[in-house]
Amino acid sequence: MALKRPSAKRIFASFTNMASQARHYSAPGESSIPPAKQKYVPTSGNYPKGFLAASAHVGVKASNTRFDDLALIASETPCNAAAVFTKNKFQAAPVTVSRDILQKRSGSGVRAVVVNSGCANAVTGKGGLADAEQMAKETDRCFDSEDDGLGIRSIVMSTGVIGQRLPIKKIIHKIPSAYSDLGSSHAHWLRTARAICTTDTFPKLLSRQFTLPSSPSTTYTIAGMTKGAGMIHPNMATLLGIICTDAPIGNPALQSMLSNAIDKSFNSISIDGDTSTNDTVALLANGAAGGTEIKTTDSPGFDKMQETLTDFATDLAKLVVRDGEGATKFVTLRIQGAANEPSAKRIASTIARSPLVKTALYGKDANWGRILCATGYTEGADDSIEPEEISVSFVPSDGSAELKLLVKGEPQNVDEKRAGEILEMEDLEILIKLNDREGGFESVFWTCDFSHEYVTINADYRT
Amino acid sequence: MALKRPSAKRIFASFTNMASQARHYSAPGESSIPPAKQKYVPTSGNYPKGFLAASAHVGVKASNTRFDDLALIASETPCNAAAVFTKNKFQAAPVTVSRDILQKRSGSGVRAVVVNSGCANAVTGKGGLADAEQMAKETDRCFDSEDDGLGIRSIVMSTGVIGQRLPIKKIIHKIPSAYSDLGSSHAHWLRTARAICTTDTFPKLLSRQFTLPSSPSTTYTIAGMTKGAGMIHPNMATLLGIICTDAPIGNPALQSMLSNAIDKSFNSISIDGDTSTNDTVALLANGAAGGTEIKTTDSPGFDKMQETLTDFATDLAKLVVRDGEGATKFVTLRIQGAANEPSAKRIASTIARSPLVKTALYGKDANWGRILCATGYTEGADDSIEPEEISVSFVPSDGSAELKLLVKGEPQNVDEKRAGEILEMEDLEILIKLNDREGGFESVFWTCDFSHEYVTINADYRT
Numbered sequence: 001m002a003l004k005r006p007s008a009k010r011i012f013a014s015f016t017n018m019a020s021q022a023r024h025y026s027a028p029g030e031s032s033i034p035p036a037k038q039k040y041v042p043t044s045g046n047y048p049k050g051f052l053a054a055s056a057h058v059g060v061k062a063s064n065t066r067f068d069d070l071a072l073i074a075s076e077t078p079c080n081a082a083a084v085f086t087k088n089k090f091q092a093a094p095v096t097v098s099r100d101i102l103q104k105r106s107g108s109g110v111r112a113v114v115v116n117s118g119c120a121n122a123v124t125g126k127g128g129l130a131d132a133e134q135m136a137k138e139t140d141r142c143f144d145s146e147d148d149g150l151g152i153r154s155i156v157m158s159t160g161v162i163g164q165r166l167p168i169k170k171i172i173h174k175i176p177s178a179y180s181d182l183g184s185s186h187a188h189w190l191r192t193a194r195a196i197c198t199t200d201t202f203p204k205l206l207s208r209q210f211t212l213p214s215s216p217s218t219t220y221t222i223a224g225m226t227k228g229a230g231m232i233h234p235n236m237a238t239l240l241g242i243i244c245t246d247a248p249i250g251n252p253a254l255q256s257m258l259s260n261a262i263d264k265s266f267n268s269i270s271i272d273g274d275t276s277t278n279d280t281v282a283l284l285a286n287g288a289a290g291g292t293e294i295k296t297t298d299s300p301g302f303d304k305m306q307e308t309l310t311d312f313a314t315d316l317a318k319l320v321v322r323d324g325e326g327a328t329k330f331v332t333l334r335i336q337g338a339a340n341e342p343s344a345k346r347i348a349s350t351i352a353r354s355p356l357v358k359t360a361l362y363g364k365d366a367n368w369g370r371i372l373c374a375t376g377y378t379e380g381a382d383d384s385i386e387p388e389e390i391s392v393s394f395v396p397s398d399g400s401a402e403l404k405l406l407v408k409g410e411p412q413n414v415d416e417k418r419a420g421e422i423l424e425m426e427d428l429e430i431l432i433k434l435n436d437r438e439g440g441f442e443s444v445f446w447t448c449d450f451s452h453e454y455v456t457i458n459a460d461y462r463t
Numbered sequence: 464m465a466l467k468r469p470s471a472k473r474i475f476a477s478f479t480n481m482a483s484q485a486r487h488y489s490a491p492g493e494s495s496i497p498p499a500k501q502k503y504v505p506t507s508g509n510y511p512k513g514f515l516a517a518s519a520h521v522g523v524k525a526s527n528t529r530f531d532d533l534a535l536i537a538s539e540t541p542c543n544a545a546a547v548f549t550k551n552k553f554q555a556a557p558v559t560v561s562r563d564i565l566q567k568r569s570g571s572g573v574r575a576v577v578v579n580s581g582c583a584n585a586v587t588g589k590g591g592l593a594d595a596e597q598m599a600k601e602t603d604r605c606f607d608s609e610d611d612g613l614g615i616r617s618i619v620m621s622t623g624v625i626g627q628r629l630p631i632k633k634i635i636h637k638i639p640s641a642y643s644d645l646g647s648s649h650a651h652w653l654r655t656a657r658a659i660c661t662t663d664t665f666p667k668l669l670s671r672q673f674t675l676p677s678s679p680s681t682t683y684t685i686a687g688m689t690k691g692a693g694m695i696h697p698n699m700a701t702l703l704g705i706i707c708t709d710a711p712i713g714n715p716a717l718q719s720m721l722s723n724a725i726d727k728s729f730n731s732i733s734i735d736g737d738t739s740t741n742d743t744v745a746l747l748a749n750g751a752a753g754g755t756e757i758k759t760t761d762s763p764g765f766d767k768m769q770e771t772l773t774d775f776a777t778d779l780a781k782l783v784v785r786d787g788e789g790a791t792k793f794v795t796l797r798i799q800g801a802a803n804e805p806s807a808k809r810i811a812s813t814i815a816r817s818p819l820v821k822t823a824l825y826g827k828d829a830n831w832g833r834i835l836c837a838t839g840y841t842e843g844a845d846d847s848i849e850p851e852e853i854s855v856s857f858v859p860s861d862g863s864a865e866l867k868l869l870v871k872g873e874p875q876n877v878d879e880k881r882a883g884e885i886l887e888m889e890d891l892e893i894l895i896k897l898n899d900r901e902g903g904f905e906s907v908f909w910t911c912d913f914s915h916e917y918v919t920i921n922a923d924y925r926t
Contacts, residue, residue: 087840088836088839088840089838089839089840089841089845089848089850090835090836090838090839090850091850120832122832123832123835123850123869123872123874124874125872125873125874161832162832162833162835162836163831163832163835163869163874164874276836277832277835277836277839355818355913355917355921356921359917359918359920359921359922360921360922362918362922363921363922365922368626369583369585369586369624369625369626369740370625372553372586372625372626372740373551373553373625373739373740375552375553376551376552376553376740377550377551377552378552382552385552387552387553387554387586406586406626409586409588410588411586411587411588411626411627450818450918451918451922452915452918452919454818454822454918455822455825455913455914455915455917455918456915458818458819458822458823458826459822459823459825459826459828459914
């Protein structure tokens with residue numbers, strides 16, 4: 001397979017022409033990576049054996065005349081795949097088509113994921129379904145896979161504006177170009193991660209190596225990319241995620257593992273509480289590194305693989321929060337002492353979407369009253385909330401002592417100067433102990449603040 | 464009863480010193496009424512017989528050295544009362560105390576409502592409860608009511624910052640001053656309506672006359688005041704409402720009537736989805752105009768009175784939306800064709816709190832995709848949503864033809880120029896027909912947009 005290798009330098013250059021945190025609405029553009037975000041973009045990586053990545057320029061949005069907006073991630077051999085899709089009642093065409101493809105194949109024999117940014121292909125009727133299917137079929141045509149009678153082998157994803165049809169001819173035309181550019185270098189992966197971005201200010205790519213007790217001498221690799229950055233809330237948002245590993249994992253273990261991991265990662269973040277029509281996270285496993293296959297949840301190695309995947313997906317999901325639209329803060333919500341896990345998660349999710357909490361965080365205001373207030377109006381968590389038992393603290397990200405705001409329902413005499421210092425830091429943990437009860441349940445959730453920039457970004461998204 | 468009569472002009476003057484839409488955070492202040500809002504402030508009114516109103520300056524917030532922040536609404540004779548309180552698990556002291564007072568009295572023999580702005584007396588422990596009770600008792604002491612063995616006769620409300628104790632001595636000290644200033648003029652009512660305001664840009668006061676078929680020759684009057692303007696969402700927000708009528712209504716009819724009316728008015732509005740610790744709407748009926756008492760829901764006159772009250776409460780609630788923090792738009796959401804009423808209301812409520820929908824409205828962007836998206840992630844409304852059946856239109860407020868955005872799941876070729884014209888108007892109706900089904904259910908909800916100013920207001924509320 002012939003490879004062109006764009007340098008990482010070139011990719012950075014295209015991001016660094018502008019100083020402001022300009023965002024490119026529904027198509028990747030020539031924006032700078034804000035200095036504070038550059039540390040989240042890897043300069044090298046280890047990528048799973050037998051996976052290749054590439055991008056190409058289509059110009060899905062007519063105004064995008066230069067930047068890659070088509071991404072292709074492929075396995076050199078047919079692989080196993082699983083996916084988690086949006087629960088929105090309005091599901092975009094690529095969601096419907098990809099779910100169908102995976103179902104027909106029982107998640108095996110998959111070759112590639114093809115993604116376009118710039119248009120979501122959502123609420124586009126039968127024509128939209130045909131477009132999504134055509135994208136997948138055209139991708140299939142690039143591979144010399146035997147017809148196994150199970151139909152299409154490529155999954156399709158789209159992200160961008162809702163209600164507009166894809167420029168399908170232009171996309172089809174460029175799939176072979178992307179295919180011929182496939183490669184396994186860091187630059188290939190980074191460029192591909194960038195092509196799926198919309199309002200993101202930086203590409204989100206991670207990779208990691210690990211071992212499994214079931215095959216102790218084998219080094220496995222996992223890599224993944226995702227994109228945000230608005231409409232993010234469980235389940236799941238205009239977010240896309242693609243995770244690839246060369247570990248040998250089969251279905252049903254693969255789907256089960258992904259669903260568990262998503263629950264504690266992509267379904268535990270919120271930017272603005274909106275959940276979209278297109279959200280999809282796919283996990284591909286080609287077994288190229290060898291070893292014993294993990295086939296079911298009882299297989300040796302499942303638990304360690306689950307742990308590895310959940311951690312990895314969590315780190316990917318956190319990158320989405322780091323790049324929340326207009327975000328200036330990264331906030332961890334830790335809810336402890338709940339009567340059960342769903343209550344803990346509901347409380348976290350409710351606080352995470354409260355505009356009053358989020359604007360107070362933006363204003364660096366230790367307004368715990370709003371945190372309490374959001375806790376108190378959480379639906380379906382009555383069993384976990386006793387006003388006289390609740391304690392709220394800020395846990396500083398520099399490891400210094402927590403600042404107690406409320407202890408067992410009693411407001412503390414808060415050192416506002418210290419509160420101000422803690423809120424000056426980019427990272428903050430809000431710790432809510434609902435109760436000291438033995439065996440109480442915990443939920444951890446990640447969110448960001450709500451700024452003027454969020455309003456600016458979303459008030460003229462389409463213009 | 465000796466009366467001082469402050470002129471309406473004086474009240475206006477104190478509001479009109481500044482040109483910008485400055486808001487006074489948790490205490491009424493010297494802000495101008497924005498020119499566009501002046502039409503919502505009545506210059507005269509008819510007030511119910513036997514009710515009196517007054518305000519006084521306490522300086523609940525130390526920074527408030529000049530503006531009235533204590534309000535007193537009294538009935539010349541003991542009257543019937545009902546109230547609806549916040550459902551937040553953290554209920555402010557005045558909520559707990561007032562609920563208790565009404566319960567002990569079975570809603571009869573009530574003399575007054577005493578309200579302070581500037582401090583919510585919420586999450587203030589046992590001390591806060593004692594403060595709220597003391598406010599009510601001190602108000603009682605002004606009246607020469609016989610002890611009927613049912614305890615306190617005055618209801619108490621507070622609004623403002625959470626987690627701070629009331630300056631109770633200062634408040635107690637000023638209750639007799641407010642009492643001695645009680646009066647029934649329009650200026651009294653307007654001044655009182657202003658004293659309960661926090662971040663409001665204008666006082667919210669309405670009055671109206673009506674007749675009942677049960678006493679056709681009698682003219683009745685209803686008057687009410689309310690305040691917003693953030694943390695507004697069912698049920699119910701840092702909002703307070705006091706409605707008084709001289710119609711003869713007894714309990715249980717009074718409570719039932721109020722609960723029904725609130726459901727379709729104050730519980731059908733949303734500014735930001737946050738619901739607070741203090742929300743209370745009270746209804747007082749003293750029967751001073753005479754006529755046959757409406758005692759139960761079967762009493763003659765109940766239906767007409769219910770209709771009158773619901774309409775009145777709806778108009779009051781709409782004033783809160785008109786003054787939503789940072790709001791530039793007044794949006795009516797009309798959901799039709801639902802499988803049941805709760806589903807219709809859940810969909811309306813979900814759209815009303817979507818930051819993406821609200822910022823698009825602020826940006827005058829006909830982004831129906833976001834409206835659809837919010838519809839699609841509504842929890843508990845699956846039975847009402849079929850993607851192929853839904854239609855979405857903008858209904859212009861000038862009576863011109865509706866603009867169809869989506870018809871039975873098919874995006875329309877939208878005239879963006881026309882969409883822009885419609886979105887230029889302050890008022891907008893978004894009409895969502897879920898289905899053409901016979902006998903489908905409807906819900907109407909009122910909300911506003913989400914602007915930079917909302918962020919500004921709420922990022923430094925406490926400073």
